[in-house]
Amino acid sequence: MTQTLLSVENLRTCFQSEAGDVYAVDDVSFNINKGETLGLVGESGCGKSVTSLSIMRLIPTPPGKITSGKMIFKGKNLMDLSDEQIRRIRGNEIAMIFQEPMTSLNPVFSIGNQISEAIQTHQNLSRKQVLEKTISMLKLVGIPDPEKRVKEYPHQLSGGMRQRVMIAMALSCDPDLLIADEPSTALDVTIQAQILDLINDLQQRLNMSILLITHDFGVIAETADHVAVMYAGKIVEYTDVRTIFRRPLHPYTIGLLESLPTLKDINHHREKLKTIPGIVPDLLHVPPGCRFHDRCERATQECTLAEPTLDEVEPGHWVRCIHWNWERGRKA
Numbered sequence: 251m252t253q254t255l256l257s258v259e260n261l262r263t264c265f266q267s268e269a270g271d272v273y274a275v276d277d278v279s280f281n282i283n284k285g286e287t288l289g290l291v292g293e294s295g296c297g298k299s300v301t302s303l304s305i306m307r308l309i310p311t312p313p314g315k316i317t318s319g320k321m322i323f324k325g326k327n328l329m330d331l332s333d334e335q336i337r338r339i340r341g342n343e344i345a346m347i348f349q350e351p352m353t354s355l356n357p358v359f360s361i362g363n364q365i366s367e368a369i370q371t372h373q374n375l376s377r378k379q380v381l382e383k384t385i386s387m388l389k390l391v392g393i394p395d396p397e398k399r400v401k402e403y404p405h406q407l408s409g410g411m412r413q414r415v416m417i418a419m420a421l422s423c424d425p426d427l428l429i430a431d432e433p434s435t436a437l438d439v440t441i442q443a444q445i446l447d448l449i450n451d452l453q454q455r456l457n458m459s460i461l462l463i464t465h466d467f468g469v470i471a472e473t474a475d476h477v478a479v480m481y482a483g484k485i486v487e488y489t490d491v492r493t494i495f496r497r498p499l500h501p502y503t504i505g506l507l508e509s510l511p512t513l514k515d516i517n518h519h520r521e522k523l524k525t526i527p528g529i530v531p532d533l534l535h536v537p538p539g540c541r542f543h544d545r546c547e548r549a550t551q552e553c554t555l556a557e558p559t560l561d562e563v564e565p566g567h568w569v570r571c572i573h574w575n576w577e578r579g580r581k582a
């Protein structure tokens with residue numbers, strides 16, 4: 251039976267600026283089931299990373315603030331926890347890996363030192379046990395010769411190896427939820443594939459849940475069970491991974507999928523891929539009505555009148571678009 255590990259309900263995160271309040275995450279809801287991966291997809295500036303930082307309660311206050319919503323993790327609302335309680339959960343029950351390991355690893359400490367610190371903070375182990383666990387974590391993430399590598403410094407490792415170290419550090423306390431923010435983006439393609447394989451493999455072995463943040467639907471296809479597509483701070487489509495590829499309904503999701511190269515493009519040496527015109531709106535000046543309307547091929551006058559709601563248009567398939575059923579040039 252599916253068990254929900256994290257339920258995010260109507261989350262709103264705001265940043266105050268002199269020009270006004272910016273809601274980077276605006277009424278976002280989703281569930282992450284035990285042992286499953288939820289992919290959070292969208293272009294830069296859509297609110298994906300702010301969502302993950304909100305879950306970790308790492309929003310810098312001020313200028314940021316979670317203004318409303320609930321985040322029920324293992325039955326507890328993370329919003330109700332004290333700073334000390336949330337610190338105990340962070341890195342222990344919920345861990346995070348970032349896009350660029352070089353900026354997250356400290357260049358002046360050995361990798362062994364940094365993984366050991368993560369273990370010592372949350373587990374009551376002797377020095378010998380900490381070292382053994384550190385080496386076993388390096389082994390787990392496929393670092394060759396871990397007994398020797400444990401003494402090396404970040405600059406002595408390749409980008410892929412550094413990302414493996416970050417994963418080892420994140421997993422060192424057996425978290426229930428791993429938040430992976432673009433974990434393979436900074437790596438070249440073959441190493442990217444290895445890191446994604448590693449994350450998939452570890453998820454199955456450790457039965458953890460993953461919130462995977464990415465702008466890349468190729469990564470989603472490889473890893474996710476469910477997908478939430480974000481645009482300008484809102485979820486615009488939310489369903490399981492098969493449905494999102496077989497029957498995407500929101501024009502933004504369709505645009506993102508069409509911008510992926512297909513085998514046909516490669517076979518016919520097509521150099522130009524389809525793109526979505528325009529850019530994500532400045533959240534201080536969101537367009538009236540549907541936030542996507544100035545980039546949307548299907549937009550009508552009606553789209554500018556009121557913000558569409560996120561509706562369950564088919565069982566388990568949620569879409570924020572009044573013309574979701576538009577097919578072959580005909581609107582719903």
Ligand code: SF4
Pocket residue numbers: 500501502540541542543544546547548549550553558570571572573574
């Ligand atoms: Fe496009 Fe209108 Fe749907 Fe918005 S509501 S996504 S503008 S068709």
